[in-house]
Amino acid sequence: MLKRLASALALVAAPALAADLPSVKAPPAPPPLLTTYNWTGLYAGLDLGGVWGSAKFSTPGFATTQDGDSVLGGAFIGYNRQYGAFVVGLEGDVQGLGADKTSAGLRFRQNLLASVNGRVGYAFDRVLIYAIGGVAFTDSRFDIGATRVDGEETGYDVGGGVEYAFLPNWTVRAEYRYYDFGKTNRTITTGGAAFPTPWSVTKTDNTFRAGVAYKFSEPDSAPVVAKY
Template identity: 25%
Template sequence: MKRLALILAAAAGVLPLTLSASDWNGFYVGAQFGAATYGTIWTDINYDWYGHSLNHAKDKILPGAQIGYNRQYDRVVYGVELDYRSGAKRSTRYDNDVYKTDELKSLMTLRLRAGLAADESLLYGTVGAARADVNHDWIEDGDVTDSWYGLDNNRLGLAYGFGLEHRLSKRLSARLEWLHAEIPGAKNRNQDGYQMEISESLDSASLGLNFHF
């Protein structure tokens, strides 16, 4: 967040005060399309398998949609946005007699946005809550009770990032946004009593279009 504050402060110093800003007040809806890296961390709590954490990452294409509301005071723009990104892609790895599957079905965030407007552009930072719909399997070949099936992680996480939005017309704008989401670990116990903890992360760069009312 300190880095984000420095970026916005630098922008305030660079953008001339004489530039007039577009009117960003009001509601908007839009669509987005982006590339993302989805990461999972499996932690063997009871030293059943390896006694440490396994990190795996997979690149994904995530389409999505967003709805939000802006308020503007002079060149300062602030507001709130709700967005949804669809994953729906499974990734399965086989290693040491174990089939490990990670699936990100979707990611939803509710975030505050705040930034500086100049001419037709808006440079902003964003922070808020994230929740992922995920599914995980850890299946040992030939040992049903020492496996984990259909694990989810419904814990509330943190999302933050920054973006640049530019007005194409009175009603239409385009934006480029980077977002990081972090979902804390959830513990799951198998039939043999061993625990595994799974946490999620997502880094995405997306291009979006918004329609302003």
């Protein structure tokens, strides 16, 4: 009888004793690590696109603008340095094209574009949005009647684009740029005129291109702890 009474008391007291014991919880799981792409490094690539050129011919009492377009393609090389989410760099490129437009005895031709530019961008991990601009060069040639006029070969370019790192060492980009080579002034004799006539030609270009690049540095990524 006493044994049965003791067993019953033990069954009743066991839940109460268990409730008084300190609870043991599993340690929290560590926060996940996010990987931020590192844009620092030397890179080189190829691009292809189009150019829309414009040459404005003017002389006293007369002005006309000729527009010509062409396929554009070439190569570029540069170096980026990343500071937090900001990316700065230097890039040079050479582009071949074949713009050629003739109208009313006036003609412009253009076979090359080149530039040395600075780049400033903001990185969203593998996506880089950037602005670009610097010194530009070209080999424009203008014909006014039978007279050849070589254009000013130095100007500037400005633009912007977006670049995406689809593999650790490979990126693709899309970019727009505007080129301005200023005004070329010449005094020439045309059309049997008795006296030389002043002429000026203003040359600009708009380009859009897509490219792919290889980054030579190691695909070093910086781990970032996610915060909640």
